[in-house]
Amino acid sequence: MPNGTAPIAAPRRLAALLRLATLLLLLAAPAAARKQNRAARQVNNRRRECEKSEKCMAEHEDYRHNCVLHCQSPACYEEVYGVEELEPGEVDHKRSGLFTRCMHAENRKAGSRTGSQPQPWKQGATVDASGQQRAV
Numbered sequence: 001m002p003n004g005t006a007p008i009a010a011p012r013r014l015a016a017l018l019r020l021a022t023l024l025l026l027l028a029a030p031a032a033a034r035k036q037n038r039a040a041r042q043v044n045n046r047r048r049e050c051e052k053s054e055k056c057m058a059e060h061e062d063y064r065h066n067c068v069l070h071c072q073s074p075a076c077y078e079e080v081y082g083v084e085e086l087e088p089g090e091v092d093h094k095r096s097g098l099f100t101r102c103m104h105a106e107n108r109k110a111g112s113r114t115g116s117q118p119q120p121w122k123q124g125a126t127v128d129a130s131g132q133q134r135a136v
Contacts, residue, residue, distance in 0.1 A: 039104050046072050046103075059129035062088035069099065 001071040050071035
């Protein structure tokens with residue numbers, strides 16, 4: 001290395017490693033987004049099913065939101081809203097976020113179990129001998 005110049009191979013290796021790291025990050029991002037989208041769809045589907053349930057449809061519209069939340073997840077509802085239910089027309093973004101995170105955690109736990117688990121938000125559903133949920 002005459003004249004104090006650095007070898008050219010080192011910057012090329014560094015550039016190649018940076019390109020490889022960038023490529024790996026780009027490939028991993030869509031998988032994480034799909035997983036988040038799937039979790040959000042599960043929560044939204046459960047909410048829609050509860051909104052259409054006979055029990056919540058029979059509630060006065062002022063109290064229907066609490067019914068839907070309780071239908072979606074009785075455990076999360078008790079954890080987040082049990083002490084102080086939402087008042088008619090009240091919007092509480094902080095507790096709403098806590099409820100959503102609780103439901104996502106519940107979904108992750110249910111997904112890690114083997115076999116199909118009963119879904120309490122589906123009104124009139126039964127579980128057959130094979131563990132599959134069936135409408136009555």
